[in-house]
Amino acid sequence: MSTLTALARAEAVAAGRAQPIATVRHLHVHPDPLVLVPVVMAGEPNAPLAALAGRDRAAPRLLVVAQPRNRDLRFAFAAELAEIVVGYAESHIGPSEAVAVDRGRDVRHRYLDAPQVWVPNPGGVDFLRLFGRSTRFRRTDGDHPVPPAVPLLGRWLTFLATQAEVPGSALLVAATQALALHWATGQSSAEDAQLGALLGWIDPGPLTGPEAARRAEQLPPAGPATDPDFDNRVLAPLLSAGADPADALRDQLLPTWDLMWRAVDLLRALPPGARVAGRWDADRDAFSGYVAHLRDTGTPQPRRDSAVAAAARLHRLENVQARYAAQRAFDDPLVMAEHRLTGEAFEGVVTHAKADRVDDTGKRPVLRPRLIVRTAEPVRASAGTALTCPDRPSQKATVISVTPAGDETDVLLELSGGMGRKLVAEPGSVPAVGDTVLYTTLTEAYRPGGAFPEPDRTPWTHGGPPAPPAQPTPAEAAEEWA
């Protein structure tokens, strides 16, 4: 936890309501999202009990497994959920745009829109991942046929849950995480994990934050686990009497349904950060790619990644994480402030500038302006460090020296790039004396990828080449589901 966020929590305690830790919204909020509130049967590995789902806040659809141990009812639930989720995902297959790739040598197509599914919390994401795992290998033929929509649901849920691991992706959103990215409450993160208590602090209405949070703690939990007391006093008697639990379950889920839409509204009301649209473009790419895969072979995702695929994926995720952190800081002075506090960024005033400095020691003379920035903030950079100024992202600033100047610090920088093609800098492309500037070690640039062998060259120490993706085997398709 950064000191800045911790201080915001302390301020929230004093103010009796949550405090902003972002000045802009850092995720895309879809104009027409699908909200999904699943609950599972206690003690059963991934047995769905019920879900509220839909795109219309006034008309949630309730799905119930009236006898959670009944296999047929469970697949019927999966088929119904498929109708909603797959139907929603496929409704975004529509007009597309051409995107140049490989320096314009090729184009690929990207749908103009993509789906966005909201669940209450990371537990909801886990539920979708497991439910995807338990349905994607099912087959529509053979000894244990299921409705055709079931394995397709499994593939889509797996795609969404996998995508949710990508930092900054907004195809599958956990409401508690999205909110906690923008507000600090006056309670612990353990309490923030409860959607109701978190929203109580952020949007307490006429109450104080702590009052609203305490009141929300009396609401049914946001799933996927049910309230044990509800299980014992309400659900168990209904189930053993063979009665329909639908009404009781609807009552349990509706409060969370309302909280979900409040979360969507609160986030939507924030102005989006400048780089949010770019990340949504990447989400649309991922969606378009998956649609293409389904139309091509449509093989289900493997149970586990091969060694090479897992290592490459991990490397990619780390890269995306670093880029996402940089983007949020570039978009949001409040996020950048965290980096200034730790010395990964500093703000200062330009005290000297030589905008027309040309370095002619090489083969060709090149434009290399130099600046001195005086700052009172901590500086973690040393000679040779490459810095970026968020206002001039395509310009690199290399630290030449860092010198103490009384209580302050003078940083001598040499600039390259982002100044036009001539030996004279374009007007405004080099900061002038007296300008307030900010430089940071954060960068949006992708770091070079690691060297991973091609999958078919996986060394035997890492399990050898993986089997090619395949349609599920009969054994996988018939996997027991008790």
Place this chain on the structure above:
Amino acid sequence: MTDAVLDRLRGPGPARRHNARTIAALTANPGCTRRAVLDAAGVDKQGLAERAGHPAPFGQSGFALSRGNAFEAQLKADSGRLLRELLAGALGHDVPESYADLGADDDATLTARHAATAELLTGAGAALVDHPLLSLDVAGRTVFLEPDLVAARVGGRFHVVEIKSFAIVDGQADSAKVSAAAVQAAVYVLALRRLLGDDLVSHDVVLVCPENFAFRPTAVVLDVRKQLGTLTRQLRRLAGVSALAADLPPGLSFDLALPGAELAAAVARLTARYAPECLSACELAYLCRHEATGTTAALGRPVREALGGVDTIGEVLELASGARAPGPGQEEAAALLRAAARLRAAAVGL
């Protein structure tokens, strides 16, 4: 003498019994005197929290219980045939076909079952022992542990077997659940070692869970050395509790028949050390949380540390605004807080 003090603290109600879960929870917050004393005295903390006006939800779903029981029954059926196969696979040793059930949970038979357990385990005995009764010193008191565990004697050593009903899917399980199971198994390893000596009891325990989405069991071996180290350390720390209890005012009582206000006042006499982890581990959590309002500890350790370890929110904000001069050793934290406050104000005020 001490036991008498503890009994008096509890009042006439029956003492709550410990199990591996309560001991694991106890060691989750070893710095808390309140919990240590109340647990040592066997006070019904759930009842106490309710009477003192801060009931916390600590139920368990009957569905989970019955599922767990059915899973266990399946494993133990037919003299533990299925369990033996699994253990043989997991430990790489044949498990002899002998099975002893020491009988059901019953207060009246505690001593007899403990003796029978000792006899069975120290003698040539059975390979699988169901419902053994072990004992452990917790907070200066001997407590009986009633694992539904089966201690398997394989290759001359005993292995604790922990049966859980959460699933292992494609070789992976919920890590929080696995670590909770590991701590509980470690409690049994300690108790078993107390009876048989360290050498005879392995630090490798066997976790048996349903595999994937079926009801079919699978077994994995967990090394609980780390958990054993932590537990031993924390149990040692708790050992001084009886001395604490003896220092309490003579009239103090947690008899649940007392008026709620009086109980709340009695609880306040015991020093607590609330942390958000209490919310999932202790029945008094809501009460202690209420009491801890305004402390940085209530926000969790990472927040407290990021605030330089300063105790209260009030002090944090005063240091941050410069209204309070830093005390000795607080200079660095205060400087950081002032810088943070300045940056926050500038960015929010944009």
